[in-house]
Amino acid sequence: MVAYCYRCQTPLSNFEARLDDSFRPRQDPSVTLRFKVRDTERPTYFLAWTTTPWTLPSNVALAVGGGIAYERLRLDGEDYYIAAARHEAYAKLLKGAERVETVPGEALAGMSYEPLFPYFQDTPNGFQVVVADFVSTEDGTGIVHIAPAFGEDDFKLGAAKQARWWRGRRRFRRMNMGPASARGGDGRHRRFRPCAGLVPGGFHAGGGQTTRSG
16 A cells, blocks of 8 residues: 555655665666856856756756865866865776865855756756755765655755745646746646757766767
8 A cells, every 4th residue: 555646646656665675776877967057157067966867857956065165077078067075086088187176065066067958957946056955975976956745854854945846737836946847737748859868877968968978
């Protein structure tokens, strides 16, 4: 038996995850993507890491750790932000990169970036960097992709930031930043074009083009 939301037409993930035998050792593919920063003199990107690429169409924010140090690296005329503690893990991909500066995560808060997909590009106050206490440097890039329609931490972060949430059949509760759900107003899943080029260990530039591969 699984708790089910009739409005959203989905099971509740925190109940589903507690089913017998739902936890077992496995290796999931991971993807590193680049999100282009808006209003910069040279092409600049945030490098974000995810093990759930199917949630990327619902991305509305990137999260950083307020006290984590982030490097801005210059490579082939382009700049990349990544946690300083994770630079070594990406040494192969960032070979030859020059460190331009090191800043705390708090300094990145509020910076905006271009969405990978056009589905929710008009989301009020969306596609910005926010600070979250669950961001770590244990894996990934130290920059977390946020899709409030998926995942408990993402949902809580959106609520804390007073986000605007999808509330069934084209109704919205007044907040700021939206959980872009991959559902239409009728509660059914939308059909997204497959995001070709998401290569494990590569940088995805959006639109299905992988620009750098490990």
